[in-house]
Structure formats: structure tokens, C-alpha cells
Amino acid sequence: MINPVLPALLGLSLSLFSAAAAFSQTRTVNIYSYREPALLAPLLARFEELSGIRPVVLFAKNGLVERAAAEGENTPADVILTVDIGNLAAAKSLKIGQPIDADILAPVPAIYRDPDRMWTALTLRARVFYVSRKRVDATTMSYEDIAGPEWAGRVCTRSGQHPYNIGFIASRIAHLGSEGAREWLENVRDNLTGRPTGNDRAQVQAIFSGVCDLAIGYTYYMGLMLTNTAEPEQKQWAAAARIIYPTNANGKGTHVNVSGVVLGAYAPNRPEALELIRFLVSDEAQAIYAQTNFEFPVVPGVPPSDLVASWGEFTPDDTPLIEIAALRAEASRLVDEVLFDDGPQR
């Protein structure tokens, strides 16, 4: 009654199918990307135009570093594009990368690349305050300010365990020490309007709706909302808020995180991968990042977009990112211990 041949045939034809897909005539570069394809599209289109190399992208939000590690020396990954210093640190500790040629990395300032050349940052984003135009008068603030009692019931942010906030809270630990950061985080928690929910855009919406007066978020979301033609109502939400670049009380500047790139340890198309990385740190690519995604170029001398420039100048925190990355686990434990994601406790 049962024919064991059928499942076997099915398996065989499937593996043949996947093997056939691997053959290709043109030069290609395989990208494992934590960055959304829509954000990469303009950059990769220009790269293909210039080099004739076809980029093939695999996007996922989590687990790509682990997948590359599991695939080992057979992995097709030539480069891994990531957001957040945490992913860059994980890529290094899982040994899925190899050193990038020093001359390619030359344009990038030393604090934004790995000393062992295992990764380099490509863009910067600043963790800032979005404040209500109507209900907030201040034009300069420090991160310490939002712990004060005058902000009770006025502050919003996304989940404390989201990597965007973990990197930020790690930088608080770097500047305030463990105990200082805990006290600060507890006070900020008690100033929240409720439980942290939603994404960075939702925080801007909350300011628009009057639920909160100040939110913590990345700069580039404001740029994306203010120029959103597909959902024009977002322009209206964003217009209700403005940006303050907070400083640290110890004189350090605004916390920045990065998006970056890793060269795959077993990159089957190594020359193409290096060509892509060389392109990504070029002035042209850096300008595309700045114009289409409103991030800050990591290469000095390339200006931000006019819109971003209109928000004023700021000084980025110059604490090396690897020092902050080393504090991420502690930050996550801190968020857990003070029950930040449970909202105000008083």
C-alpha cells in the first residue's frame, strides 16, 4: 500500500532544483542583510550599474549571523550588512568574518571600525529626543533631564529590550556607571506614559496624538516620515514634533549607533565583495545613504541631506562603539531587572 519511492523522489528533485539555482553566468555578490531591501535598493542599483556585478540579497531581521555560522565554509554569504553594533560584535565573536583590506577602510574614522578590520560602520544614526512643538519649549537638553519629576507621565519609547534601546542604555552605563544608569533608568521608567509599545514612528504618532510630549527615537525616521509621499498623513504627524540632540552631563555628545558591513569568512566571491565594500564607503554611496535614508554619512566630508542639516548641528559621542557593545548584555539585564517594559511602577 505504501510506496517509499515517492518521498525519496520528491527529496531528490528538490535538491537538484536548489543546486541548479546556484549556477549563474554573470558576476554576483551574495548579501546577507539585516537592512530592509527597500532601503538598500537605490544603493545596490547604482553599484550594479557601475560594476556590472549583480547583488543577490537575503533579508531577515534576526538569525542571519547564526545561519552563516551554521553553514560554515559552505556559506554563500559574501558580505553581511547589519544594523546595530550588537550584530557587528556578534559577527566577530561567531567568527563569520575575515579582515577587510586596510586601504578600503581608510576613509572611515577609527572609532567607527573594528581594530582587527572585521567590520566597518557605513552610516550613523543618532538616538535623539522627538519633542512636541506645542508642549515643549526647551531647545537643548541632556539625557539626564528626562529622569526629572517634571517629565512624569510625558515620556514614550519602544520596548527597552529592542536593540535600538539596548545600545542606547549601554551607552548610559558607559557614562553613568552601573548604579547611576540603574537609577536613571528607573526614573525614566516612572516618567513613561505607559508600557513601551510600537516602533520609532509610533512614538512620533503618540506625540501628534497628545499622548506624550517627548519620545526617544532615531533621527532618520523623522526624515522618512516628513518625506513620506505614499502615506502623506505621516508628514502631518512628524510636523507636530521637532528634534533635540541631547548631550551627556559629563560633556560627551549624542549617542550614535551604526549600520555596518562584514566580509564573509568564506566569501565565494571575495573580489566582488571587496568591490561592494569599497563602493559603500565611497563618497557617492555615502551621499545616497544620506539623501534617501536620512542617515549620517560615516565618511567625513560627505554632508547630510538638507532636511537633516536643517535640524541643526550636533556632536556625536566619541566613546568607541566596541566599548558600548561590550555593555549590551549588562544593559539588557538592567532593563529586565528594573522591569522597564512593564511601564511606570509608581
Next chain:
Amino acid sequence: MTAHSARAAHTGPLPRILDVLIVLVTALPIIALAALAISGFTGPASAGILGRLLPLAVGETFVLLAIVGTSTAVLGLGSAWLVTHRRFPGHRLLSWALVLPLAVPTYLSAYAWVELLEFTGPVQTLLRGLLGVESAREYWFFTIRSPGGAAFVMSVVLYPYVYLTCRAFFALRSGAVEAAARALGAGPVRTFFTIVLPLSRPALVVGVSLVLLEVLNDFGAVSFFGVNTMTAAIYATWINLGNLAGAAQIAIVLLFVVGLVIYAEVAARKKHTYLMPRDSRTPHAPTALSGIWGGVASAGLFGVVLAGFGLPVAQLGFSAIRHSAVAGIDPGVWRALGQTVLIAGIASAACLVLGYVIARRMRRPGTPTRFSLLRLGVLGYAIPGTVLAVGLAVSLGTIDAWINTGARALTGAGVGLILSGSMFALVYAYVVRFLMISHGAIDAGLTQRGDGLLDAARVLGAGRWERLFRVELPTLWPTLAGAAALVFIECVKELPATLLLRPLGLDTLATFVYASASAELFSAAALPALMIVAVGALPVFAASRLKILAR
């Protein structure tokens, strides 16, 4: 029985090897997860797990499970009973329309409901216009981004699991017991609670367990609503502490608890014997609901379909049209549509064949112990998708490494990745996740039909292949088509495993939606999202026309 025993005697070594293989293959994700968890004890010093929020998360998870479990039980059982026992306006249309929310993934329903009910959505905007206020602080409105909101959204899309199992049960059941109760003077309410409810418990439990497992492995919808669940704790442990092993340990504990609950239910049910006479001579005769009650039943059930299907689809349709008008249609959407249908089709076929083989093997005397291991596989369903996917990626990668070592030793050259990062990995993940659905449906179908026809064919001298193609398949096909439809829908909706295991450069509709949504470009996600629902609703519609799901 004698025929069964005679067949069992013919069991050779090949089918036995096949049995072991099937069990191993379906248990692989659990084995991989356990290996990950154990590596945390043997590897370098652990980064620990996030312990403070965990008890709270456990509490919230169980509250969510309790609410969604109860409400889907009420909605599913109630609607199934109504459409099979009562006649009211629209009952025929509703009998299949009630299945439609199954085509809407929870993450899409969550998005659509938030769009509708949040501050900037149409409902509150209208309300502010009527009240003449501007700020959210000037009036009170239900917060959709809350645990209550999550429970609501999940209930209205997940109840069809209960509806389907209960309706199949009611359609089959003889009306004799109920008729006797009524004849002895029990009113309709008492009959329902003392006869119908206890009798339908097995069907109810099957449906509700599927719902609960779905709730447990959900991350998308839950995180969107700001609920602290165990899944959130698992992710934070993995991503922020860099402790994948710790995440696997929490997942294992979660699985253990789920396993205990399911076991307790089965053990409790064993005390009762369920006699299900297939006596078609006493069919339950549906009675007509009069006037106002007919209207109430009709409006209530249409309301449920509207909440789980109509409104989310309308919201997505609106966004899709508006976005396409401004930005055009990304050609990648059409590619994704083709690939989705192809992969889901292959996986459904595989699930059908395997589900049939297992259902048949399990009916032979002497095999149940081996296959009871298979039931372990169903627990894989409750693991947060991405953690399961990482477990699979690691184990498939390991097998690939062995294959390559072997190939090098034999031929001097590696063969590259064969299992991981291929269509195989994706189809395999789907089969492992959804085999239980096809197997369950086919097993129920075999029970319902019985083996009398096969035995008759054998007596008349039909060979094994003739019996298969002229008796078995023709009489079983509605069941097979129904099972295929259910698995197909699940494959089309599946996100976390698809995202992480798919081949380089391949996109399905679900990954396309996710990529746009995580760039916070929700309107760009609307059209492919609508296609997911359409591709899923199509089999529901077709099956209803063919009276398959109605059985």
C-alpha cells in the same frame, strides 16, 4: 480486524525503516532545540537569562492563553453548533464564510486593527470630529495596543480551528442522544450543556490546542501590542545577551509545560468513553430560528466574519489601492506570488503523502508505540518560529558539513550546501510544522469512512494498487483535498521559518510583507498582504463549493 492482522503480517523491513526515518525527521527540530539548550551547560560560561521579567511574562502568557482559548472555544463551538443545528438567514453562506479568517495571518489582522482603532485611524478621527476635541488626553478610548487588544485580534482570526473541528464533529454525529434528551423533557439549554458540550469535548480540545499553540509561537502580533510574553523573553535572551542556548532553555521549559497540559487533558479524557454511533437513520434535524433570534444569530456570526476577515481585508485593500496609485506595483510582488504558490504547493503535496502514510501505518496493530513519538513533533509548533528556524539551520548545516566531508573523501571535491539554504530546507520546515494538520485530517477521514469498502474490494480479488487507485483514493479525496487546503493556507501564512531558511534571493509573499513592514513601509506591504489572504481564501472558497470543508 482479521484483515488488519493479515496485512500486519506482510510488514517487511523496508516499511519499518521508513517508520523510523519519519519519526526521526519530524523530531529533528526538537532534537536540535534540545542540543542547543544543552550546549549552554557544556559550552563557555553562560551569559545567563533574563529572569526578572520572566515570571511576569509567564503570567501574561497564561492570561493571554486563557482568554484566547476561552473565546475561541465559545466562538468556534457556538458558531459550529448554530450552522449545523439551526436554520437562520444566511446560514448556508456562513457555513463556509466562518472559515475565511483562517486565511488572515495574525500579524496582518493585528496591523489592520491597529490602523483602524488607533488615534490616527478612521474611528477615532470621526469620534474627535463628533466630540470637537483634538488631543487624546481629552477623551477616553479603548487602547488597541494592549494585552486586551492582542487577545481580541487573535480570537477573531484563530477561532476557525475550533469551528472546523466542531463542525465536522456535529455533521457526523447522530442526533439520537439529543433527541432522547429532548423527548425526556430537557430544554434546549440543558440539552446543550449536559449532552452537546460534554460529547463534543474531544473535537473542542483538538481545535483549542491548535489555537493555543499558535498563540504561543506568535511573536509578530504580540510584540506589536506590547504584551510581555515568554516569547519576548526568549528573543531578548538570544539577541541582547547573545545567549542562544539560554533562549533554547526557556523554550524547552515552555514546551515541557505545554506537553504537560496536553497530556493532562488526554489523561482526563481517558476516563470517559466516547461512543460515536455513525447512525445516519437519526439525523439531527435543524430547527428554524424564529424572527428576532434568527436575526440575532445571523448578525452575530456575520459580525465575527467581519471582524476576522472583512475589516482587515477592507483596510488592506484601501492601503493597497492608495499605495499602488502613488508608487505603482513592485514587480517583485508578482515573483513572490509565484514562488509562494509553488513552495506551498510542493509542501502541501509532501504533507499529504506523509500524512496519509503515517495515518495508514498507525492503523496497523503493533505500531502505535513507535508513532506516539510523532506526537512529540506537534510540540514543535509551540516554539517561537525563529528559534525553531535557527535550530533547523544549525542541524541542517551540520548534516551538510558531514555530506561535504564524505564527498571530499570520496571524490576530492565538496558538493556545497544541499540541505540548508535551499528549497529543501523550506519545504522541510513546512512539512515538520504542518504535518500534524494533514495527518489529523486524514486520520479523521479514514475513521469516518471505515475500511469496509477496502475489505470488500480485497474479497473481490482487487490487488494492492487497484485498491489504492480505485477504492481508497476516490472515496478519500474530499478528505485529502480538505487537508491539502488547510496545509496550503498555513504554508502561505508562515513567516519566521520562511524568513530565515529560504534560499538566497528568494522571496515569498510573507517575507515580502515582512521586509516592507520592518522598514515601516506599511502601505507598501498592503498589496502582497492582500495576496496572502486571497491565496489562502481561494482554497477555502473552492473547498466550500465542492462541499469538502462542509463535511
